[in-house]
Amino acid sequence: MYRVHGDKVIRRRTNYREENDIQKYTKILKEDFGNMCGYCGKDFNIIKCPYQKDHLIPEDIAKKVGRLDLLTDYNNLVYSCRVCNRNKWNNWPFDNVDKIHDDKVGFVDPATDEFDEHMMRDETGRIVPKTQVGNYMYKIFNFSNRLTEVWWKLSVISKEINEIDSILEKEETVDGLKQYWILHRQFDSFIESLKEANESI
Numbered sequence: 001m002y003r004v005h006g007d008k009v010i011r012r013r014t015n016y017r018e019e020n021d022i023q024k025y026t027k028i029l030k031e032d033f034g035n036m037c038g039y040c041g042k043d044f045n046i047i048k049c050p051y052q053k054d055h056l057i058p059e060d061i062a063k064k065v066g067r068l069d070l071l072t073d074y075n076n077l078v079y080s081c082r083v084c085n086r087n088k089w090n091n092w093p094f095d096n097v098d099k100i101h102d103d104k105v106g107f108v109d110p111a112t113d114e115f116d117e118h119m120m121r122d123e124t125g126r127i128v129p130k131t132q133v134g135n136y137m138y139k140i141f142n143f144s145n146r147l148t149e150v151w152w153k154l155s156v157i158s159k160e161i162n163e164i165d166s167i168l169e170k171e172e173t174v175d176g177l178k179q180y181w182i183l184h185r186q187f188d189s190f191i192e193s194l195k196e197a198n199e200s201i
Contacts, residue, residue, distance in 0.1 A: 002121040004041045006155060008034040010111045012075055020072050022053055029053060033079035038110035039088070039141055040127065040148055042081045043155050047191075054080040056109055057097050058090045067097055078110060087141045105136045125152030150190050157187050 012032050019025060030051075035044045037051070044051055055062070055070065056078050062070035070076045080088075093105040100107050108115045118134035121127055126149040129135040138144070164180050 001123070002125070002152075003116055004119050004121060004127055005034075005036060005038075005110075006041065006152070008036060010034060010036070010038060012077075012111050016074060018072075018074070022072055022077060025053070025074055025077060029074075029077055029079045032111070036079070037081040037084055038078040039080055039084040039137075040143070040146070040151070041121075041155075042084075042151050043158075044081075046151075046154050046158050050082045052080050052082055052085040054078040054085045054088060056100065056107060058088075058092050060090045061092045061094075061097060065095075065097055070097065083146070084141055091140050093136075101133045101136075104132045106133055107137060107140075108133060121148075121152055125149035125156075147193065150193050154187065154190050157183050157190070161187065 010033050013028060016025075016028055035051075036042065037044070039054075042049070054077070056076050057067075057070050059071055062068065062076075088107075094102075100109065108118050118129065118131045119127060119137065120130055127138070127143045129138040161180070161183050164183065
């Protein structure tokens, strides 16, 4: 089993200037989330696709309960791919913001250690739930119908290609070139899969 975010540890910084416009948080949110979707772990460094800022506690709920501070609270923002943001949108199982889950339904902040307790990747890289809350999120984000394992494999292959690049810069070897060729073929194959799947991933 693997972490959804792989070897990246996502944490929001605590030292930042408070803003009244969430667009002004774009740079630091991207940095804190490692340019990765907090929910599905999609790495925007590998493939360019639209990112968005999701409100962990949705805007509509925050307005409904009079917590307008949550609309621009940096700690309520999640760096997200468009697919995850659209799937989650205004989904919120409670009439209040006192809790984000009740051990059965709700959400877990991906910028916390607790996220790993609820969601993981299996040996193929597919995202799987570990708890009831994880299963709730799994359904909301529609992970069963998305190619989460392809993104994962792309991340792993990209990292291996970079490591081989470093080795080949120092010393070109036949074995190194063979491995490089194999990884590039796999990488190209996954890219084709993503092009066919388009926005559903």
